[in-house]
Amino acid sequence: MDVHGGKGIIMGPNNYLGRNWQGAPIFITVEGANILSRNLMIFGQGAIRCHPFVLKEMALAGREDKQQALIEFDSLLLKHIGFAVSNAASTFILNLGFGHFERAPGNGLSQGYFRALNRQAAAFAMLADLSMMLLGGELKRRERLSARLGDVLSHMYLASAALKRYHDLGSPDHMSPLFRWAMEESLGHSERAMDEILSNFPNRILGGVLRAVVFPFGRRHKGPSDRLDAEVAQVLGRAKGDPTLEELLAGCYRPQSADDPVGALQQAIDLLSAAYPLHKKLQVAIKSGQVKPDAGEPVIDPALRIGVLQADEAQTLRTAEAARRKVIDVDDFDKEELTLAAGKIR
Known part of the structure; x- marks a missing residue:
């Protein structure tokens, strides 16, 4: 709409954007303009459902056989503590740069992003565990904190989808500008959300310690550069038949008649x-x-x-x-x- 200007504002048979623009509020109001999803559901529910131990620990708390439940709970708790300590150690070691030596699939370009995503996943797991441990049920009421944890999770999913797509295509060179842009965009948003979590962590002293663990040398991904933006924009101006453009437009509605x-x-x-x-x-x-x-x-x-x-x-x-x-x-x-x-x- 920004590019089309008046063409997208004046309604008529030749305005192919106006109705989609009018429909945008409908797309996002299923959960109250997505506020409920972002603030409460993505992390608030997802963290419990996806955590390897929390849901099982909660289930044991309601079991009738208290003695057996206590034995199983102790075993789970020890595993949970080991999991948390392992994530904290992994986060610090990987962010110090030692993750550069870990094995990763793909070519030289995608390997670096696999390692970057691995670093973020370890940091997210550590922050999620500590947030649940410190806040408990209060975490859902700390909606801004919960929302940012959801942002980290969402952008890691997007980054993993881009990695899988690029890897499944055989890591073609002509797709590298789009791949790099997608990864820098998602990893940049994810790091920014973690940065904001640490800046607003309930325990400020612990937040400072965690910042040293997660970002010992500062943020590594700050979003696509202007040069990378220009590379991606240049792809859109290429002639029909260009492999990058064709891959990008695959499945799109592309009428050839000038009457459309x-x-x-x-x-x-x-x-x-x-x-x-x-x-x-x-x-x-x-x-x-x-x-x-x-x-x-x-x-x-x-x-x-x-x-x-x-x-x-x-x-x-x-x-x-x-x-x-x-x-x-x-x-x-x-x-x-x-x-x-x-x-x-x-």
């Missing part, structure tokens, strides 16, 4: 790309003073008159310009079309 708004957009891109060398040629002639159009006169006409452009080149530019105007122009209607009359449906 999306098809007209694709046709405009193709025509403008083909006319780009002629456009540059015309700009050079204008800048040098060779072509001097009169006020309000299309620059193609004087260029054609003095021979800077041939007839077929001028037609190519006109066709491209017409296609460009078609996708930029918004829908407009006569007053009569908008007037509600008897027997007429608006």
Whole structure:
């Protein structure tokens, strides 16, 4: 919508974004604009369900045979303590840089991200255990803390999905800009959420100690760089048939007819790309003073008159310009079309 501007605001048959934009609030209000999901459910429920010991410990607390339950609980508790200590040690060792020597699948690019995700997973497990231990049932009422823990978990899932996809495709070089962007985006958000957790940890002294464990050298992932953003944006401007673009658009609705708004957009891109060398040629002639159009006169006409452009080149530019105007122009209607009359449906 930011790029389309008025094209996405003025409703009409050629506005292919407006209805989706209007529907956006509907998509996110199932759980109260997703606030309930983020603040309470993702971590508040997920941490208990997914934890290797907590759910079993809670179940033992309600068992009728208290003696047997106590024996099993002691065994589980020892394993739980070992799990927590192991996570804390792993987090510190991995973040000191020793994780660089651990084995990881994939090629040189994906191996680094496998290790980064492993570091974050260990840190998350440690923070989750300590948060539940210190806050207990209060954790659900500390919604901002619970939400940030949910953010870490969510972005680790997204990072793992990107890793799996890239690995399953055979780690192709042409997909590396998209892969790096996805990983830096997710790992950056995950690290920022952990940073905010530590800054707002209930026990400030413990929060400071944990920061030294999780970020001994500061944050490593701060989101995609401007250069990486530009690499990904450049992919979107490539011609049809490009392997990276085709992989990105696989499964998308891609009509080819110029009568369809999306098809007209694709046709405009193709025509403008083909006319780009002629456009540059015309700009050079204008800048040098060779072509001097009169006020309000299309620059193609004087260029054609003095021979800077041939007839077929001028037609190519006109066709491209017409296609460009078609996708930029918004829908407009006569007053009569908008007037509600008897027997007429608006």
